[in-house]
Amino acid sequence: MTKYFSLSLLALSALTPSAMAAEEVNVYSYRQPFLVEPMLEEFTRETGIRVNVKFAKTGIAEKLVQEGEYSPADVLLTVDIARLSELTDKKVVQPVNSEVLEANIPSQYQDSNNEWFGLTTRTRSVYSSKERIGKLGQDFEYLDLAKPEFKGKICTRSGKHPYNISLVSSMIAHYGEAETKQWLEGVKANLARKPQGNDRAQVKAIKEGLCDVSLGNSYYLGKMVTDPEQKAWADSVYINFPNQDSTGTHVNISGMAMAKYAPNRENALKLMEFLSNDTAQTMYAEINFEYPVKPGVEPSQLVGSWGEFKADTLPLDEIAAHHEAAIKLLDEVKFDL
Incomplete structure (x- = not known):
């Protein structure tokens, strides 16, 4: 190393x-x-x-x-x-x-x-195409990503990247392993392509019409907005903060x-x-x-322009306790395959 x-x-x-x-x-x-x-x-x-x-x-x-x-x-x-x-x-x-x-x-x-x-802190947000999906509603939940309406519309990096593992861990903390596994199966079924690339690559895919929504950390929007080569990607999406009517956005x-x-x-x-x-x-x-x-x-003026949101208040060490269980579920559903 x-x-x-x-x-x-x-x-x-x-x-x-x-x-x-x-x-x-x-x-x-x-x-x-x-x-x-x-x-x-x-x-x-x-x-x-x-x-x-x-x-x-x-x-x-x-x-x-x-x-x-x-x-x-x-x-x-x-x-x-x-x-x-x-x-x-x-x-x-x-x-x-x-x-x-x-x-x-x-x-x-x-x-x-x-x-x-x-x-x-940074949120694990959902980006949505301005042209094809629009801004997701206040009642949008991470759980909704498994619904049939998103069939063939989701892009994401590897499920076993630490950012996604932490999100899955938070889902286990809130809903338990059985429901989280069912959710992962639904999200996998809705993927537009095999998990690949980084968070910004997913927004690029939205701009190119390969998918309509993606998972991504909030700060990447700032990085894309201020990068002349990537600004068009950022301009093609809305940033959304899921679970505002329930547990709050995963942070x-x-x-x-x-x-x-x-x-x-x-x-x-x-x-x-x-x-x-x-x-x-x-x-x-x-x-x-x-x-x-x-x-x-x-926050910076740019980050503040994205709006206020309710954050999940579950202590992160409680979420981290489900790290190994999250990896196990991702393997069981063969999320990256």
């Missing part, structure tokens, strides 16, 4: 115990450089604490297990509740008790044992945790608290098109 890691230009020193100075903090990140470097640079400006970063596509949990007590990692940044849960399952993180984090981050977006904390997070053997624990805590405060939360909102996790911090 180490071949996926690269040292950020934020620091030139190697992440080894002998190289660590008193005023630095070491970060392992699944989040892409352009998404987090502005916040980390601002943290350094405000505190004088240098941030060393290793970015990875996969394998952070495995790398931490391999490094053990000699790991230089202090703070872990990742996306999706499933990857945060993986860190706790592999016992490579430690609890963090902080009044600042408790005040800034709603309890539903914190681990019950204080081993991870949400930083931003996932990007998040953070403190590494189990963090050698710079005090600086790690300062960074985690900074990332939950107004400055970083506002930067997240403007740069990433995500929703700030801290109450009172407004």
